Amino acid sequence: MPASPGQSSALDLRELKRVCSNCSLSELCVPMGLNRAEVERLDSVVEVSRSMHVGDHLFRRGDPMRSIYAVRSGMYKSYLINEEGEEQVIGFHLPGELVGLDAIYPDAHQCSVVALDTASACVLPFAQLSELAGDIPGLQRQIMRLLSKEISSLVPRAADSTAEQRMAAFLMDLARRLGERGYSATDLRLAMPRKDIANYLCLATETVSRVLKKFQTQGWIEVDRRDIRLLDPDALGQLAKDDQSD
Amino acid sequence: MPASPGQSSALDLRELKRVCSNCSLSELCVPMGLNRAEVERLDSVVEVSRSMHVGDHLFRRGDPMRSIYAVRSGMYKSYLINEEGEEQVIGFHLPGELVGLDAIYPDAHQCSVVALDTASACVLPFAQLSELAGDIPGLQRQIMRLLSKEISSLVPRAADSTAEQRMAAFLMDLARRLGERGYSATDLRLAMPRKDIANYLCLATETVSRVLKKFQTQGWIEVDRRDIRLLDPDALGQLAKDDQSD
DNA sequence: CGCTATTTTGAGCCGCGTCAATACGGGTGG
DNA sequence: CCACCCGTATTGACGCGGCTCAAAATAGCG
Numbered sequence: 001m002p003a004s005p006g007q008s009s010a011l012d013l014r015e016l017k018r019v020c021s022n023c024s025l026s027e028l029c030v031p032m033g034l035n036r037a038e039v040e041r042l043d044s045v046v047e048v049s050r051s052m053h054v055g056d057h058l059f060r061r062g063d064p065m066r067s068i069y070a071v072r073s074g075m076y077k078s079y080l081i082n083e084e085g086e087e088q089v090i091g092f093h094l095p096g097e098l099v100g101l102d103a104i105y106p107d108a109h110q111c112s113v114v115a116l117d118t119a120s121a122c123v124l125p126f127a128q129l130s131e132l133a134g135d136i137p138g139l140q141r142q143i144m145r146l147l148s149k150e151i152s153s154l155v156p157r158a159a160d161s162t163a164e165q166r167m168a169a170f171l172m173d174l175a176r177r178l179g180e181r182g183y184s185a186t187d188l189r190l191a192m193p194r195k196d197i198a199n200y201l202c203l204a205t206e207t208v209s210r211v212l213k214k215f216q217t218q219g220w221i222e223v224d225r226r227d228i229r230l231l232d233p234d235a236l237g238q239l240a241k242d243d244q245s246d
Numbered sequence: 247m248p249a250s251p252g253q254s255s256a257l258d259l260r261e262l263k264r265v266c267s268n269c270s271l272s273e274l275c276v277p278m279g280l281n282r283a284e285v286e287r288l289d290s291v292v293e294v295s296r297s298m299h300v301g302d303h304l305f306r307r308g309d310p311m312r313s314i315y316a317v318r319s320g321m322y323k324s325y326l327i328n329e330e331g332e333e334q335v336i337g338f339h340l341p342g343e344l345v346g347l348d349a350i351y352p353d354a355h356q357c358s359v360v361a362l363d364t365a366s367a368c369v370l371p372f373a374q375l376s377e378l379a380g381d382i383p384g385l386q387r388q389i390m391r392l393l394s395k396e397i398s399s400l401v402p403r404a405a406d407s408t409a410e411q412r413m414a415a416f417l418m419d420l421a422r423r424l425g426e427r428g429y430s431a432t433d434l435r436l437a438m439p440r441k442d443i444a445n446y447l448c449l450a451t452e453t454v455s456r457v458l459k460k461f462q463t464q465g466w467i468e469v470d471r472r473d474i475r476l477l478d479p480d481a482l483g484q485l486a487k488d489d490q491s492d
Numbered sequence: 493c494g495c496t497a498t499t500t501t502g503a504g505c506c507g508c509g510t511c512a513a514t515a516c517g518g519g520t521g522g
Numbered sequence: 523c524c525a526c527c528c529g530t531a532t533t534g535a536c537g538c539g540g541c542t543c544a545a546a547a548t549a550g551c552g
Contacts, residue, residue, distance in 0.1 A: 068360045082487070084487075102401065104390050105394040105398060110398050137376075137380055140376065140380060141376065144350050146349055146351070147347075147350070147390065147393040148348055148351040149351040152356050154397065155348065194530075203509090204508070205530090206508090206509080333551075382495090383520080408540090451499075452499090452501085452541080453500080454502085455500055456501085456540090
């Protein structure tokens with residue numbers, strides 16, 4: 001078993017207190033828009049979780065809602081198990097993104113979140129966070145902004161009708177989010193198996209395969225197992241919007 | 247035609263300042279969990295919009311985000327217009343529900359909201375509301391709760407696969423929300439045309455017709471134009487969950 | 493009482509899910 | 523280094539649900 005790069009025992013107190021101040025993601029994350037003193041107050045309530053591996057859970061559905069989480073590295077998947085025991089994939093989460101926001105209302109997590117590869121996340125104890133938000137208007141505003149952004153991002157899910165549209169929209173969405181976070185917006189490494197993509201898009205895995213194949217044949221993408229290079233993002237973007245292509 | 251309960255010309259100042267205190271929906275709405283003094287402070291920033299009619303807009307996509315809105319009576323529809331000029335229905339909003347929550351992040355409304363029948367809504371100027379939230383922890387918590395609830399409610403959209411499942415889930419969702427708000431949970435008056443239902447569920451209007459017909463044939467519902475009576479909610483609930491029926 | 497929007501009903505077709513078989517790749521042990 | 527195994531991914535054949543196109547029935551409205 002490989003050594004985990006961020007295991008909590010290896011963190012000294014000083015490191016622990018510099019979580020947000022030194023994090024390259026702070027511009028995208030909770031601290032955005034706060035001044036130095038405010039970020040340091042935020043630091044004092046944030047912890048970095050130890051490095052997690054494939055299949056490790058950040059939390060599970062039904063867990064009491066103590067914290068929200070900010071992804072630091074790797075990729076997470078959120079999902080539900082329905083009455084028949086089938087998994088339903090809700091979304092994928094990249095560094096800088098928050099998870100657990102849907103748990104504030106009923107005070108319990110509504111979905112489970114699991115690492116798709118080696119990954120880590122910050123832990124933001126919600127009680128302390130919201131107390132701090134009462135003191136710091138900028139923090140309150142940012143939390144509401146992030147909640148609101150989450151709502152906006154969830155809305156367009158149902159829109160695209162055909163398998164090709166959904167796949168194109170999925171790739172473009174992922175590319176955009178990776179690009180916003182400083183990663184390549186054309187060379188994607190999908191951490192999840194086809195089954196998860198299919199489940200997320202409400203398609204069969206076979207359909208995902210076929211559509212990716214077709215995109216490759218069209219010269220729009222280059223597929224090598226879980227590595228996907230976008231050769232013609234415009235074509236994909238066009239497809240995601242309207243259905244006028246073949 | 248019944249007198250409109252909330253036309254602004256008929257409201258005197260005292261009435262205007264009693265919006266939340268006297269509102270029967272306050273238990274479901276923003277003031278929930280606040281004490282009397284706090285509700286009165288909230289009162290001071292809330293206005294009741296005048297009565298609106300079919301086709302009147304609460305706001306349109308792109309409008310600067312000045313307020314969020316709480317439905318007082320009637321039903322509203324939120325929608326987007328995509329690049330081809332086609333409408334895409336996002337959701338329907340009942341009394342006690344908030345709309346405009348997705349506009350906090352980019353500071354502009356992301357969708358348009360229009361009255362489906364005679365309807366009215368409260369206007370909550372967001373700047374004043376969030377300032378108040380900094381003072382009143384209970385208010386901050388409630389706003390976050392409502393934002394979080396909105397996220398949770400958006401998640402299951404993509405789940406149901408077949409037309410019958412989606413239709414059943416739609417009816418049950420509407421019935422539940424109406425029931426929570428003191429209306430009948432079995433006698434539904436759909437304010438929207440079939441086209442909107444179809445659009446919302448990503449179905450053809452013909453399919454909506456056929457599915458309603460089938461539900462009626464099964465003895466599960468009774469359809470009289472836009473009035474729908476649920477005769478066997480359990481059957482519908484079962485159908486919405488799994489696909490084991492015919 | 494005619495006009496128009498909405499809803500319903502019917503016929504035919506196509507996309508995508510299902511089932512089944514094959515190919516690939518990465519890990520393990522000899 | 524190769525043989526083997528198993529999970530993931532691909533490819534093909536076929537059937538069905540729901541969309542499209544077309545037309546009739548019904549309701550609301552001037």
